Amino acid sequence: MKVTVVGAGNVGATCADVLAYREIANEVVLVDIKEGFAEGKALDIWQKSPINLYDTRTVGVTNDYTRTANSDVVVITSGLPRKPGMTRDDLISTNAGIVRSVTENIIKHSPEAIIIVVSNPLDVMTYAAHLTSKLPRTKVMGMAGILDTARYRAFLAEELNVSPKDIQAVLMGGHGDTMVPLPRYTTVGGIPVTELIDPTKLDAIVDRTKNGGGELVKLMGTSAWYAPGSAAAQMVEAIVRDQKRVFPVCIKLEGEYGITGTYLGVPVILGKNGVEKVIELQLNEEEMALLKASEKAVREVMDVLDNMPATA
Ligand SMILES: NC(=O)C1=CN([C@@H]2O[C@H](COP(=O)(O)OP(=O)(O)OC[C@H]3O[C@@H](n4cnc5c(N)ncnc54)[C@H](O)[C@@H]3O)[C@@H](O)[C@H]2O)C=CC1
Numbered sequence: 001m002k003v004t005v006v007g008a009g010n011v012g013a014t015c016a017d018v019l020a021y022r023e024i025a026n027e028v029v030l031v032d033i034k035e036g037f038a039e040g041k042a043l044d045i046w047q048k049s050p051i052n053l054y055d056t057r058t059v060g061v062t063n064d065y066t067r068t069a070n071s072d073v074v075v076i077t078s079g080l081p082r083k084p085g086m087t088r089d090d091l092i093s094t095n096a097g098i099v100r101s102v103t104e105n106i107i108k109h110s111p112e113a114i115i116i117v118v119s120n121p122l123d124v125m126t127y128a129a130h131l132t133s134k135l136p137r138t139k140v141m142g143m144a145g146i147l148d149t150a151r152y153r154a155f156l157a158e159e160l161n162v163s164p165k166d167i168q169a170v171l172m173g174g175h176g177d178t179m180v181p182l183p184r185y186t187t188v189g190g191i192p193v194t195e196l197i198d199p200t201k202l203d204a205i206v207d208r209t210k211n212g213g214g215e216l217v218k219l220m221g222t223s224a225w226y227a228p229g230s231a232a233a234q235m236v237e238a239i240v241r242d243q244k245r246v247f248p249v250c251i252k253l254e255g256e257y258g259i260t261g262t263y264l265g266v267p268v269i270l271g272k273n274g275v276e277k278v279i280e281l282q283l284n285e286e287e288m289a290l291l292k293a294s295e296k297a298v299r300e301v302m303d304v305l306d307n308m309p310a311t312a
């Protein structure tokens with residue numbers, strides 16, 4: 001299996017590293033626009049192989065898409081990360097142009113690839129990549145839900161003093177402050193979380209999850225990469241190993257949850273064909289209202305993209 005990761009920065013290089021040391025792909029091609037940057041990162045990862053014992057070949061290129069030809073999966077991480085004081089939506093004008101041009105190049109050389117978008121604003125960049133690629137919706141998806149759910153699970157594990165492995169959760173909606181964690185669908189070793197934690201503490205954890213990206217931007221001056229890069233690699237693994245994993249993934253909705261045409265995080269089954277099924281939960285009135293509010297927020301940013309010049 002061949003996987004290309006576009007953007008050899010913090011998230012892209014982390015993702016490539018996880019793909020390599022976990023031998024998720026035989027070959028990982030890293031692409032960046034900065035001369036020599038991807039070559040250096042790929043060489044560094046390859047030089048780690050005798051230490052961490054893996055065979056995955058890592059190759060870096062500067063903007064040379066011929067080297068990405070016939071990739072099975074492509075992860076797009078190219079674009080600006082936000083700085084303190086910015087929202088993810090503030091990145092749209094720069095990142096839309098980057099995601100569009102990268103997608104064009106990818107499709108030219110790997111017309112059958114499955115695309116995983118990571119660049120922000122996530123839901124709308126998934127929309128941009130989908131429009132440009134003209135692939136079926138099942139093959140163009142965004143990574144955010146695994147990350148947001150992981151943050152939620154990590155905070156709960158800390159609060160309850162239990163293993164994060166035993167916390168199962170699902171989270172829906174856009175990758176922003178309107179994301180919708182679902183405590184009703186959160187369990188700890190099979191026990192509903194609501195039986196183990198008082199409601200005020202749970203509310204505080206939900207709030208911290210919603211602002212999880214911003215918390216890290218404030219601490220580091222740029223956004224996170226270890227968890228995001230690993231989350232994208234986990235999606236690649238589900239696809240290349242045809243694992244049929246159930247993950248929250250951003251995809252264009254076509255009637256599910258009564259929503260059509262908006263790109264939102266929903267639980268799906270992920271396997272060799274990409275998104276193999278969108279799972280429709282029986283949301284209650286309150287949960288559905290939160291999902292609709294999240295849809296509205298994503299729609300507004302999709303409208304901004306629709307009104308941007310094609311060259312932007
Ligand atoms: N979906 C999610 O949950 C998350 C999304 N992100 C987003 O991922 C993106 C990348 O973040 P970082 O890796 O931290 O940024 P970074 O600045 O470390 O890396 C971005 C890389 O993209 C490269 N690049 C820019 N234009 C390019 C082009 N046309 N072709 C190829 N490479 C190009 C840059 O040279 C740079 O090396 C940001 O937009 C960030 O907001 C970050 C974390 C989580």
Ligand SMILES: O=C([O-])CC(=O)C(=O)O
Nearest residue numbers: 082088120213214223224
């Ligand atoms: O916060 C950001 O800008 C990056 C991101 O999407 C996240 O870490 O959730």
